[in-house]
Amino acid sequence: MPIHDQGYRRYGGTRATIGQAWRVMTRAGIMSVISKRQFLGLMLFAWAPFVVRAVQIYVSATFQQASFLAPKGETFREFLDQQGAFVFFVTIYVGAGLIANDRRANALQLYLSKPMTSAEYIAGKLAILFLFLVSVTFLPAMMLLLTQALFAGSLTFISNNLYLLPAITLFSLAQVLLASTTMLALSSLSKSSRFVGVMFAGLFFFTTALFNALRGITGRTSFAWLSPTASLEQLGDVIFRLPPRYQLSPAIAGLTVLVLIAGSFYIMSRRVRGVEIVT
Amino acid sequence: MTETDAGQAHPLDSPRFAGPVVHCQNLSVRYGKNWALNNVTAVFPAGAVGLLGPNGAGKSTLLKSLLGFLVPDKGSMKVIDMDVATQPLEIRERIGYMPESDSHIPGMNAVSFVAYCGQLSGLPATDAMQRAHEVLYYVGLGEARYRNIETYSTGMKQRIKLAQAIVHDPDLLFLDEPTNGMDPKGRDEMLELIHDLAHNKNVNLILSSHLLPDVEFTCDHVVVMDKGTVATYGPIDALKGTTGRVYELRIKGDEAQFISVLRGEGYEVHDSDEDVMRVFVPGVAGDNPKVLFDLAARERVQVRHVRPSVPTLEDVFARAVGDK
Numbered sequence: 001m002p003i004h005d006q007g008y009r010r011y012g013g014t015r016a017t018i019g020q021a022w023r024v025m026t027r028a029g030i031m032s033v034i035s036k037r038q039f040l041g042l043m044l045f046a047w048a049p050f051v052v053r054a055v056q057i058y059v060s061a062t063f064q065q066a067s068f069l070a071p072k073g074e075t076f077r078e079f080l081d082q083q084g085a086f087v088f089f090v091t092i093y094v095g096a097g098l099i100a101n102d103r104r105a106n107a108l109q110l111y112l113s114k115p116m117t118s119a120e121y122i123a124g125k126l127a128i129l130f131l132f133l134v135s136v137t138f139l140p141a142m143m144l145l146l147t148q149a150l151f152a153g154s155l156t157f158i159s160n161n162l163y164l165l166p167a168i169t170l171f172s173l174a175q176v177l178l179a180s181t182t183m184l185a186l187s188s189l190s191k192s193s194r195f196v197g198v199m200f201a202g203l204f205f206f207t208t209a210l211f212n213a214l215r216g217i218t219g220r221t222s223f224a225w226l227s228p229t230a231s232l233e234q235l236g237d238v239i240f241r242l243p244p245r246y247q248l249s250p251a252i253a254g255l256t257v258l259v260l261i262a263g264s265f266y267i268m269s270r271r272v273r274g275v276e277i278v279t
Numbered sequence: 280m281t282e283t284d285a286g287q288a289h290p291l292d293s294p295r296f297a298g299p300v301v302h303c304q305n306l307s308v309r310y311g312k313n314w315a316l317n318n319v320t321a322v323f324p325a326g327a328v329g330l331l332g333p334n335g336a337g338k339s340t341l342l343k344s345l346l347g348f349l350v351p352d353k354g355s356m357k358v359i360d361m362d363v364a365t366q367p368l369e370i371r372e373r374i375g376y377m378p379e380s381d382s383h384i385p386g387m388n389a390v391s392f393v394a395y396c397g398q399l400s401g402l403p404a405t406d407a408m409q410r411a412h413e414v415l416y417y418v419g420l421g422e423a424r425y426r427n428i429e430t431y432s433t434g435m436k437q438r439i440k441l442a443q444a445i446v447h448d449p450d451l452l453f454l455d456e457p458t459n460g461m462d463p464k465g466r467d468e469m470l471e472l473i474h475d476l477a478h479n480k481n482v483n484l485i486l487s488s489h490l491l492p493d494v495e496f497t498c499d500h501v502v503v504m505d506k507g508t509v510a511t512y513g514p515i516d517a518l519k520g521t522t523g524r525v526y527e528l529r530i531k532g533d534e535a536q537f538i539s540v541l542r543g544e545g546y547e548v549h550d551s552d553e554d555v556m557r558v559f560v561p562g563v564a565g566d567n568p569k570v571l572f573d574l575a576a577r578e579r580v581q582v583r584h585v586r587p588s589v590p591t592l593e594d595v596f597a598r599a600v601g602d603k
Contacts, residue, residue, distance in 0.1 A: 008417040008480055011410060011448035015401035018368045024398040032386060106382035113346055113376035114399040115368040274348030
């Protein structure tokens with residue numbers, strides 16, 4: 001007799017209210033990623049620049065002769081620019097399979113047969129990537145600011161550069177949202193996480209190469225909107241009150257980033273469905 | 280929170296839903312130019328209901344519409360007295376779905392997967408884990424519950440799909456071709472599980488299948504679909520007919536001519552394999568096939584084989600959708 005009668009009972013316990021499922025997804029996703037040694041290694045690398053900068057701040061605050069190493073407002077901008085490389089790698093490592101693997105295993109119909117909407121599903125997946133990207137951008141940048149105050153023994157630097165708090169927040173947010181939404185949109189288009197990783201890298205390198213080619217041919221940088229990376233750099237310059245590096249209106253750079261994010265959400269809303277209809 | 284020390288009452292603490300579990304009213308769903316469901320009106324009573332039909336009849340489309348995966352072009356649906364259009368999440372909280380295709384969440388072992396599905400359905404983590412162990416034993420995967428699902432055989436994957444569908448103790452189960460790809464032994468065990476759920480655990484279920492024996496073994500009611508419409512529905516016993524007899528008949532002679540004669544006399548005739556036809560003779564008491572012999576003699580065909588049988592779901596199905 002295959003039925004173990006003790007194995008099925010009615011459930012009389014509590015249940016979460018509808019709308020919480022995305023948190024379950026996010027928690028499970030995070031646990032799954034951090035259980036991988038490779039990823040922990042990547043995160044250690046991603047925090048190495050923070051350690052270097054922290055040492056730089058310590059030396060400048062401790063030794064008079066090294067005062068030339070003292071951080072300025074643009075130090076934080078440079079730091080976030082450097083972290084862009086880790087944003088790229090973490091996005092591919094964590095994000096490529098987020099939806100693609102579910103599509104490969106036909107898991108979307110399982111998820112969406114539970115009390116969750118496709119928007120919740122997207123939110124749950126997005127939160128996984130978002131949190132990891134925040135941990136290599138916003139978090140170390142803010143900790144660097146805190147480290148400066150700790151080593152200097154005063155809040156003078158922060159109060160003199162108060163704009164850094166919203167600037168770091170805003171630029172990190174733009175960096176993280178652009179990378180995570182683009183990656184999730186690509187991930188929703190395929191069933192192969194490897195292919196998604198290649199598509200993401202291709203998008204990154206192709207648009208940058210296209211922009212650089214046009215810059216080389218025309219001698220102008222107004223085509224920076226063709227490259228999401230260049231648009232983000234332009235936006236970052238404005239946010240950090242630095243002279244813009246390209247001949248591109250910051251509004252257009254911002255619009256490029258917004259269009260990419262909105263387009264990614266649109267793609268996801270079309271692709272994340274319980275049933276795939278082929279007519 | 281354990282199952283016995285529940286603090287906050289939940290609607291599911293009440294007895295299982297006993298009224299009709301699904302109402303469809305003039306439901307139409309179109310894929311491009313093809314109508315997958317065409318003006319379907321049906322009521323699915325509580326208990327075990329089979330959704331029967333050949334491939335392409337619209338069974339899976341109906342289930343997917345009830346789940347809210349497909350938005351109908353026309354018509355309305357109610358599941359457990361809730362409107363699919365306005366309360367899809369409330370409905371999904373109270374139903375379990377076992378999809379037809381191979382589905383799992385990658386990178387998980389069975390117990391994590393089932394517990395995860397329980398949590399997605401709103402169960403607290405500890406309760407979900409406890410129930411995951413229980414339902415995995417129930418479906419016969421207790422010993423394999425720590426194995427990665429990707430290493431499972433087809434039959435085991437069918438069982439794990441059932442486990443994830445029942446982990447949150449749903450009021451209504453949608454089972455889409457649950458015995459697909461299973462070997463005979465596994466299929467029998469799966470059918471026993473479904474029968475047990477419906478008849479001993481009082482779980483309402485809708486079983487979509489093109490396999491008549493599966494539906495006949497597990498269900499009390501049936502809705503027969505064909506070409507996107509409901510061909511017939513009702514209790515299986517009633518549809519089989521209480522007065523009448525079915526005869527398996529093989530003849531030597533012009534078979535097509537004889538079938539048309541039988542039909543002309545008002546008998547239902549369905550072709551089956553190897554030249555054997557099933558003839559439904561209504562209102563005949565006992566096992567006397569004399570009426571068939573008389574007709575054969577009149578038409579000058581030789582009766583080579585006649586065997587009384589009982590009406591089966593196959594007859595209901597054939598009557599509803601024809602011999603095509």
